[in-house]
Amino acid sequence: MEVRMNRALEILKERGFVQQCTDEAGLSAALDEGPVTFYVGIDPTGPSLHIGHMVPVFALRHMREAGNVGIALLGGGTARIGDPSGKTETRKMISYAAIDANAELFRKQLDAFVRFDDRTAFAANNKDWLANLNYIDFLREIGSHFSVNRMLSFEAYKIRMETGLSFVEFNYQLLQSYDFLELWRRHGCRLQIGGDDQWGNIVAGIELIRRVEGAECFGLTFPLIMTSDGKKMGKTEKGALFLDPSMTSPWDFFQYWRNVTDADVERFLLLFTFLPVEECKALASGDINAAKARLAWEVTAIIHGKDAADQAREAALAAFGGSGDIAKIPSRVMSRTEIAAGIGVLDLFVLAGLASTKSEARRLVQQGGAIVNDTRIEDEKATIDGRWIVEGALLLRAGKKRIFRIVVE
RNA sequence: GGGGAGAUUCCCGAGUGGUCAAAGGGGGCAGACUGUAAAUCUGUUGGCUAUGCCUUCGAAGGUUCAAAUCCUUCUCUCCCCA
Numbered sequence: 347m348e349v350r351m352n353r354a355l356e357i358l359k360e361r362g363f364v365q366q367c368t369d370e371a372g373l374s375a376a377l378d379e380g381p382v383t384f385y386v387g388i389d390p391t392g393p394s395l396h397i398g399h400m401v402p403v404f405a406l407r408h409m410r411e412a413g414n415v416g417i418a419l420l421g422g423g424t425a426r427i428g429d430p431s432g433k434t435e436t437r438k439m440i441s442y443a444a445i446d447a448n449a450e451l452f453r454k455q456l457d458a459f460v461r462f463d464d465r466t467a468f469a470a471n472n473k474d475w476l477a478n479l480n481y482i483d484f485l486r487e488i489g490s491h492f493s494v495n496r497m498l499s500f501e502a503y504k505i506r507m508e509t510g511l512s513f514v515e516f517n518y519q520l521l522q523s524y525d526f527l528e529l530w531r532r533h534g535c536r537l538q539i540g541g542d543d544q545w546g547n548i549v550a551g552i553e554l555i556r557r558v559e560g561a562e563c564f565g566l567t568f569p570l571i572m573t574s575d576g577k578k579m580g581k582t583e584k585g586a587l588f589l590d591p592s593m594t595s596p597w598d599f600f601q602y603w604r605n606v607t608d609a610d611v612e613r614f615l616l617l618f619t620f621l622p623v624e625e626c627k628a629l630a631s632g633d634i635n636a637a638k639a640r641l642a643w644e645v646t647a648i649i650h651g652k653d654a655a656d657q658a659r660e661a662a663l664a665a666f667g668g669s670g671d672i673a674k675i676p677s678r679v680m681s682r683t684e685i686a687a688g689i690g691v692l693d694l695f696v697l698a699g700l701a702s703t704k705s706e707a708r709r710l711v712q713q714g715g716a717i718v719n720d721t722r723i724e725d726e727k728a729t730i731d732g733r734w735i736v737e738g739a740l741l742l743r744a745g746k747k748r749i750f751r752i753v754v755e
Numbered sequence: 756g757g758g759g760a761g762a763u764u765c766c767c768g769a770g771u772g773g774u775c776a777a778a779g780g781g782g783g784c785a786g787a788c789u790g791u792a793a794a795u796c797u798g799u800u801g802g803c804u805a806u807g808c809c810u811u812c813g814a815a816g817g818u819u820c821a822a823a824u825c826c827u828u829c830u831c832u833c834c835c836c837a
Contacts, residue, residue, distance in 0.1 A: 510833060601791080608792050635790055666791050705802060706784080713785040713799070745785060 352377040354412030358566075360623050361616040363405050365542045368552060368565040376536065376564065382414045384537035385529050387472070387522065387544075388456075389421035389429060390448035391440060394590035395455045401568045401617060402539050403459060406467070409539075410460075416467045417535060418456050422449040423476025424522060430515035431502040432543030432570075449473070455589050459649070472525045488524050491557050492550070500546040519550050526551030527558060535563075542567040571617065589649055596650045597676050600658035601747070603642035611637050619644040665749045677739075677751035685740070685754055686732040691716060691723050694730050698752060700744035710744055717743040 351359075352374040358364050367373060376382055386402040388395070395403075406416040425445045440448075453469050462468045497503060497519060503511060526548075529535035538548045548565035555563050587602050588594040606614055612630035615621060615637070621629075621644060629637040639659070647655035663670025678698070689697075692707040695716060701707035710716045711726040718730060719741050734740055740752040 605791060608790095611792090634792075638790095638792080662791080701784095703802065706800090709799065710785070715785045747791065 354409055354414065357408055357412070357623075358405060361408070362613055363401070363408075363568050363617065365567045365569040366545055366565075367567075368549065372562070373537065373564040373566065377412075377414070382537055383417065383529075383533050383535045384409060384414060384539055385417035385419050385470075385526075385535050386539050387419040387421055387424070387525060388452060389425040390445055390452045391425055391428075393448055393451055394588040394593050395452055396586035396588045396594075397618075398571070398586065400589075401571055402541065403456065404617060405539055405568060406460060407620075410467050413466075415465075415533075416460070417529060417533065418453075418460060418462075418467070418469045419525060419529065420449045420452055420469060420471045420473075422446060422471040422473030424472055424518065424525070425449075426477075427514055427518050427521060429518045429522070429547070430506055430511055431518075431547060432541075433506075446473075451590075459589075470529070472521075472528070475528050476521055476524070484520075484524075487558075488520055488527075488554065491554055492520055492523075497550075502543070502546045519547050522547040523551035523554040526563065527555050530555050530559065530561065530563060536561075537564045537566065539566045539568070542570050591650060591654075595676065596646055596654040596658050597661055599650065600642045600646045600655065600662065603645050604638055604662060605747075606638060606641065608634050611641060615641050615644075619648065672739075672741075672751070675741075675749055675751045677753050679753045679755055682732070682735075682754050685730070685735060685752075688729040688731040691718070691728045691730055692726060694718075694740075694752070695742065695744065698742050698750040700742055700748055700750055715743075715745040 351370075354377055355364075355370070355374050384406075386406055388399055388402075403418070406418065410416045422445055425440060425448070426442065428439070449471060453471075456462070456469060460467050497516070498507075500519075503516070506515075522544075526535070526538055538544075538551060540548060545565070545567050548567065552563045552565055555561050586594075587599060591599075603614070603618075611634060612626060615626035615629060616623065619626070619641065629640055639662075642662075643655045643659055646658055657671075657674045660671040661674035661676070664672040665675055680697075691711060692701075692704045695701040695707040695710060696704055701710055707716070708726050711723055711728075714722060714724070716723045718734060719736055730740065735754050738754050740754065742750045742752065744750075
């Protein structure tokens, strides 16, 4: 007999967010009693959030929608250490200055997505309490509650027993546990959510709070999102799918979702959009190709705004559908005299960013993937000049997926 | 502190004096097939002023006509002993 579950929790489950929970019934009851303050931690290890960071943040929005209070904890302190969880190798140490700069960038991106109001959602930085900890005091007060024997039994460390684990990284769990305790003390935070690789760290935090404060807290993890063909989610040819438009353009962002595997469409609609569950399911069971277009638009609109999403859609239609607005395709401007003088195809493709070196461009031509204005270029020595300009532009294609426009002025 | 193993191209991983820009696999890219999907097959995968030239096999030196391969020193990683 299924017990009635709290609505917020139920929504997360329905949408595929829940992987593990320390005490589902207990958490459900706590949520029923009233607003629960919860947190999600993100270490600012790079200059931009990427889509891999976002599942817990989407969950944060759902939870907040249901009336709970969400804290986005920037790991300005923990990033100085590096979390070994889920990694097979030691992460490179990052300079303090870079971490602080990253943290500020992350905070802005999160604010744009979450819209902190300092009441139902706000950001914190664990640098505030971790950076100046006294080592001896910390060992006595916190370290004494951790059993090395038990820590070693966690999966995250077992993996690293093979490849090596430095003492610095081994301490990460204590710091994250201390974060939870600190947030409990400061804000009455009772729930930590995060990716499933955080399970060990989350459980450790809950145990610490129980021992030190005698309070019962909860943990909830989300599945690590893989594409159905087993790859890490959100990877493009150029690397991760970043939220920063200067690192991953809205066009590339849109195309990523537009090209998702059939089997992932429903899951991604549920996780990365706010469309009602029924609608997600209906879309995915209908015209799958149309569902992908919808998915791409929705996610792009959420991250980059409706205008950017519209533009990306127009560009996609122009590039692949024969309609749409050709001007929205990624482009750059070149002078008419520059083109009129004639430019080698190889140089042109490199210039357009469709090939990173001339050798790559040459390969593209040799393999029949270089197309200018619907004409396949077969001679790598071909020169493109003024005669190629059509309606004030050149349209370059590298293979079937990559397209770029040179606007001539 | 002592002993052992190791560091190869985007990743894994062969190679132990010339035939090595370096096997094989993965990933990427392109072509065919398609639905801007998946699967499959094929080709390709350091750069360039290109039948040749330059850079690359942890770093710096050295031996040699010739080194990823041999010698020296250094840096880093892992394992075992203390």
